[in-house]
Amino acid sequence: xxxxxxxxxxxxxxxxxxxxxxxxxxxxxxxxxxxxxxxxxxxxxxxxxxxxxxxxxxxxxxxxxxxxxxxxxxxxxxxxxxxxxxxxxxxxxxxxxxxxxxxxxxxxxxxxxxxxxxxxxxxxxxxxxxxxxxxxxxxxxxxxxxxxxxxxxxxxxxxxxxxxxxxxxxxxxxxxxxxxxxxxxxxxxxxxxxxxxxxxxxxxxxxxxxxxxxxxxxxxxxxxxxxxxxxxxxxxxxxxxxxxxxxxxxxxxxxxxxxxxxxx
Amino acid sequence: xxxxxxxxxxxxxxxxxxxxxxxxxxxxxxxxxxxxxxxxxxxxxxxxxxxxxxxxxxxxxxxxxxxxxxxxxxxxxxxxxxxxxxxxxxxxxxxxxxxxxxxxxxxxxxxxxxxxxxxxxxxxxxxxxxxxxxxxxxxxxxxxxxxxxxxxxxxxxxxxxxxxxxxxxxxxxxxxxxxxxxxxxxxxxxxxxxxxxxxxxxxxxxxxxxxxxxxxxxxxxxxxxxxxxxxxxxxxxxxxxxxxxxxxxxxxxxxxxxxxxxxx
Numbered sequence: 001x002x003x004x005x006x007x008x009x010x011x012x013x014x015x016x017x018x019x020x021x022x023x024x025x026x027x028x029x030x031x032x033x034x035x036x037x038x039x040x041x042x043x044x045x046x047x048x049x050x051x052x053x054x055x056x057x058x059x060x061x062x063x064x065x066x067x068x069x070x071x072x073x074x075x076x077x078x079x080x081x082x083x084x085x086x087x088x089x090x091x092x093x094x095x096x097x098x099x100x101x102x103x104x105x106x107x108x109x110x111x112x113x114x115x116x117x118x119x120x121x122x123x124x125x126x127x128x129x130x131x132x133x134x135x136x137x138x139x140x141x142x143x144x145x146x147x148x149x150x151x152x153x154x155x156x157x158x159x160x161x162x163x164x165x166x167x168x169x170x171x172x173x174x175x176x177x178x179x180x181x182x183x184x185x186x187x188x189x190x191x192x193x194x195x196x197x198x199x200x201x202x203x204x205x206x207x208x209x210x211x212x213x214x215x216x217x218x219x220x221x222x223x224x225x226x227x228x229x230x231x232x233x234x235x236x237x238x239x240x241x242x243x244x245x246x247x248x249x250x251x252x253x254x255x256x257x258x259x260x261x262x263x264x
Numbered sequence: 265x266x267x268x269x270x271x272x273x274x275x276x277x278x279x280x281x282x283x284x285x286x287x288x289x290x291x292x293x294x295x296x297x298x299x300x301x302x303x304x305x306x307x308x309x310x311x312x313x314x315x316x317x318x319x320x321x322x323x324x325x326x327x328x329x330x331x332x333x334x335x336x337x338x339x340x341x342x343x344x345x346x347x348x349x350x351x352x353x354x355x356x357x358x359x360x361x362x363x364x365x366x367x368x369x370x371x372x373x374x375x376x377x378x379x380x381x382x383x384x385x386x387x388x389x390x391x392x393x394x395x396x397x398x399x400x401x402x403x404x405x406x407x408x409x410x411x412x413x414x415x416x417x418x419x420x421x422x423x424x425x426x427x428x429x430x431x432x433x434x435x436x437x438x439x440x441x442x443x444x445x446x447x448x449x450x451x452x453x454x455x456x457x458x459x460x461x462x463x464x465x466x467x468x469x470x471x472x473x474x475x476x477x478x479x480x481x482x483x484x485x486x487x488x489x490x491x492x493x494x495x496x497x498x499x500x501x502x503x504x505x506x507x508x509x510x511x512x513x514x515x516x517x518x519x520x521x522x523x524x525x526x527x528x
Contacts, residue, residue, distance in 0.1 A: 130509055134507075
C-alpha cells in the first residue's frame with residue numbers, strides 16, 4: 001500500500017526545488033528503470049508490479065526496504081507524467097549522481113566531451129544525451145541556463161543513456177578558459193568553416209560546444225572556441241531554414257568527428 | 265472583436281478531425297506566421313496585433329476580409345498552445361496544401377526524398393521537416409501511421425520549414441514498390457552496412473526511409489529497401505544506447521548523403 005506521503009514525495013520530484021533538496025529524481029517505465037538499475041544507479045525507492053520485480057535479476061534488486069510492490073492502479077496514481085510510458089510496470093526514485101570536484105583538464109582528458117551553452121528544451125537535452133551515449137561521449141558540461149537533466153522529460157527522453165553520460169553544471173566561460181591551450185574547442189557559427197573540410201588535427205579530443213535554441217553560442221563562450229565550424233546546407237545557397245534543431249546539429253557534428261577518427 | 269465562434273473554430277483545429285473537415289491548420293507566433301505567409305501559404309484568417317500587421321510588407325498581407333486586428337489578450341484567448349511562443353503577436357489559420365496526384369516516379373524524380381514509416385512523435389516529425397529543409401529535400405512521403413503534419417506541435421516545431429517541405433501521406437509499401445528498380449531506397453538496420461563506407465552510386469537521388477521510434481522500419485517496407493545502412497556507434501563495440509533518436513539519425517544520414525555528393 002502506498003502512503004499519501006510517498007505519493008506526495010514522488011510527485012514533488014517533478015519540481016526542481018524538491019529534486020535539489022532531496023538529491024533524487026524519478027524514472028518511469030520498465031525499460032528505463034531496468035537500464036538505470038543495470039547501470040548501477042542507486043535506488044531510493046522502487047515501486048513496481050510483481051511481474052517486473054520477478055523479471056529483475058537478483059543482482060539488480062535494491063535492498064528490500066526500498067522495494068514496494070504495487071498494483072497497476074497504484075502506479076498510475078504515482079506517475080507524474082501526462083503520458084506514462086506504455087506497459088507501465090515500474091517507477092523508481094533514484095539518487096542523483098554525486099558531484100565530484102575535478103579540474104577542467106582532468107574532466108576533459110584526451111577524450112571528446114560536449115558543452116551545452118543554454119540548451120533549454122528538455123527534449124533536446126534528452127536527445128543530446130542519447131546521441132552522446134551512441135558516440136561514446138561520457139561527459140556533458142552544461143551552463144546553468146541549460147535545462148535540468150533530472151527533470152522528468154529529460155530523464156524519459158534519454159532512454160537510459162542518462163546512466164552512462166554524466167551531465168555536469170558549471171560556469172561555462174570559466175570552465176573553457178581553464179582548459180589547456182592545446183584543447184580543441186569546437187563550435188558552430190554561421191560564418192564558420194565547412195565541418196567536412198575544416199582541418200581538425202585531433203578529432204578524438206576536445207570540447208564540442210552547442211548553443212541555445214534561439215540565440216546560439218553566447219559571446220562569452222564564443223571567445224573560447226578554437227575551431228569555428230558550420231554544417232553546410234544543400235545546395236550551398238539554400239534559402240531554406242535558418243538553422244537546424246540543436247539536437248540534430250549535435251548529432252551531425254558528433255558523427256562527423258567520429259568519422260574523422262576512422263578516416264585518419 | 266473576436267466572436268465566440270471564431271475562438272471555437274481556431275481551438276477546434278487542435279483536433280485532427282476538424283482539420284480534416286476544414287482543410288485548415290493553425291500557426292502561432294510572429295516568425296512562423298511571417299515565414300508561412302512569405303512562402304505563399306494561403307491564409308484563411310490572420311489574427312494579429314497592430315504592430316505585427318504594420319510590420320508585414322503589403323505583398324504578404326492577406327485580403328482585408330481575412331485580417332483581424334487583435335489585442336494581446338485576445339490572442340492569448342485564441343491560442344491553443346500550452347506554452348504560446350514568446351512575443352506572441354500573430355495567430356494564423358492557413359489552408360492546408362492542396363493534394364496533388366502524381367505517380368511515385370514523378371514524385372521522386374532524380375532528387376532525394378525522405379519516407380517516414382510510422383514516425384509518431386510530433387516533435388520528431390517537426391524536427392525531420394526542418395532537417396529536410398536545411399538539406400534541400402522538398403518531399404517527405406509518410407505512412408498513414410505517421411504523426412499529422414498539421415498538428416499544432418508539428419507546425420510549431422518546423423520553424424517555418426513546413427512552407428518549403430511537402431509532406432504526402434501514402435501507403436508506403438505500394439508507393440515504394442511502384443518506384444523504378446533503378447531508384448535507390450536507403451534504410452537503416454542494425455545489420456546494415458557502415459553508412460560512411462557503403463557504396464552509394466547516386467547519393468543525390470532516391471528515398472531515405474526512416475522507421476518508427478520503437479520498432480524501426482516495418483517488414484513490408486524493409487522489403488523495398490535496396491541499401492541497408494547503419495550509423496556506426498563509437499567505439500564500434502559500444503555497449504551504450506540501442507539506438508539514436510529517429511530525428512537525430514535522419515539528420516546524420518541526410519548530412520552524409522549530401523557530403524557524398526560534394527566528395528564525388
